Amino acid sequence: MRAVVVGGGTSGRAIGAAIAARGWAVQVSSRRTGFDVLRDDVAAVLRGADVVVEATGRFTTSRRRATDFFVRSTTAVGSAAAAVGARHVLLSVLGCERPEVQGYGYFAGKAAQERAAATTGAELSVVRSTQWHEFAEQNAERFGVGRVALVPAMTIAPVALTAVAAVVAEVVSGERRERCVEVAGPRRTTLLAMTESLPAPGVRALPLRIPGRLGRAFRDGALLPDVGTEVVGPSFDEWLTARSRH
Numbered sequence: 259m260r261a262v263v264v265g266g267g268t269s270g271r272a273i274g275a276a277i278a279a280r281g282w283a284v285q286v287s288s289r290r291t292g293f294d295v296l297r298d299d300v301a302a303v304l305r306g307a308d309v310v311v312e313a314t315g316r317f318t319t320s321r322r323r324a325t326d327f328f329v330r331s332t333t334a335v336g337s338a339a340a341a342v343g344a345r346h347v348l349l350s351v352l353g354c355e356r357p358e359v360q361g362y363g364y365f366a367g368k369a370a371q372e373r374a375a376a377t378t379g380a381e382l383s384v385v386r387s388t389q390w391h392e393f394a395e396q397n398a399e400r401f402g403v404g405r406v407a408l409v410p411a412m413t414i415a416p417v418a419l420t421a422v423a424a425v426v427a428e429v430v431s432g433e434r435r436e437r438c439v440e441v442a443g444p445r446r447t448t449l450l451a452m453t454e455s456l457p458a459p460g461v462r463a464l465p466l467r468i469p470g471r472l473g474r475a476f477r478d479g480a481l482l483p484d485v486g487t488e489v490v491g492p493s494f495d496e497w498l499t500a501r502s503r504h
C-alpha cells in the first residue's frame with residue numbers, strides 16, 4: 259500500500275514516519291522536494307497512491323491569504339485524489355470552525371479548507387487536533403525577534419505531534435474509519451506557560467493581550483476540546499522531559 263504526504267514540515271515528516279512504521283510505502287512531497295501543490299500536477303504525484311495526507315500550511319493572520327492558500331491546496335489535493343481513486347486525509351485544527359474564533363484569519367482559512375475538502379468528490383477523513391507541543395516554538399519563531407517573542411494569551415490542551423501522527427497513520431491504514439477524528443493532549447495550560455518552560459537558551463516571552471471578542475475567546479478556552487474528546491500522548495511537561503533525554 260502506498261501513501262503520499264503533501265507538506266514536508268515537522269508534521270509531514272512525523273506523519274510519514276508513522277505511516278512507514280505500519281509497513282506502507284510513503285512519499286513526502288513539498289516545495290523542498292520540488293513539488294508545489296498550488297502549481298504542479300497533483301494527480302501525477304498521486305498516481306498509484308491509495309491515500310493522500312494533506313499537511314500543508316502557510317502561516318498568516320490574513321483571512322484572505324489563509325483562505326486562498328488552504329482552499330486552493332485542498333481543492334487541488336482532493337480533486338486529484340478523486341481522479342486517481344485515492345482517499346484524502348486532511349490535517350486540521352480542533353475548534354477552527356467555532357464562531358468565536360473566526361476573527362482569526364488563519365482559523366477562518368482552515369474552516370474554509372474543511373468545507374472545500376468536503377466537496378471535491380474524494381473519500382475524506384479529517385483529523386483535527388489541538389495545538390501541538392511544538393506550537394510554543396513555532397509561535398516564538400513566527401512572532402519573535404532573536405530570543406524575544408510575543409505570546410498571545412491562549413488557554414489550550416496541547417498534544418504531542420507524534421501521538422497525532424500515530425492517529426493519522428491509523429486513519430490512513432484503515433484501522434480507524436471515522437470521517438472526523440478529534441484528539442487533544444491530557445492537560446490544560448497556556449501558551450505563555452509553555453513558552454516560559456522551553457529549555458535553555460529559552461525564549462523571553464512578552465505576553466500579548468489580543469483585544470475584543472477573539473482575545474476573550476482565546477483566553478477563555480475556545481480552542482479547548484469538548485468533554486469526552488479522545489486524549490492522546492504525554493503532557494507538555496512529560497514531553498519536554500523526554501525530549502531533553504534524547
Ligand SMILES: NC(=O)c1ccc[n+]([C@@H]2O[C@H](COP(=O)([O-])OP(=O)(O)OC[C@H]3O[C@@H](n4cnc5c(N)ncnc54)[C@H](OP(=O)(O)O)[C@@H]3O)[C@@H](O)[C@H]2O)c1
Nearest residue numbers: 265266267269288289290294295313314315350389390393
Ligand atoms: N501547528 C499546530 O499546532 C497545528 C495543530 C493542529 C493542526 N495543524 C495543521 O497541520 C497542518 C500542518 O501544520 P504545520 O504547522 O506543519 O505547517 P507549516 O509548518 O506552516 O507548513 C507545513 C508544510 O507545508 C508545506 N507547503 C507550504 N506551501 C506549499 C506548497 N505550495 N506546496 C507544497 N507544500 C507546501 C511546507 O513545506 P515546503 O516549504 O517544503 O513546501 C511546510 O513545511 C496545517 O494545516 C495546520 O493548520 C497545526
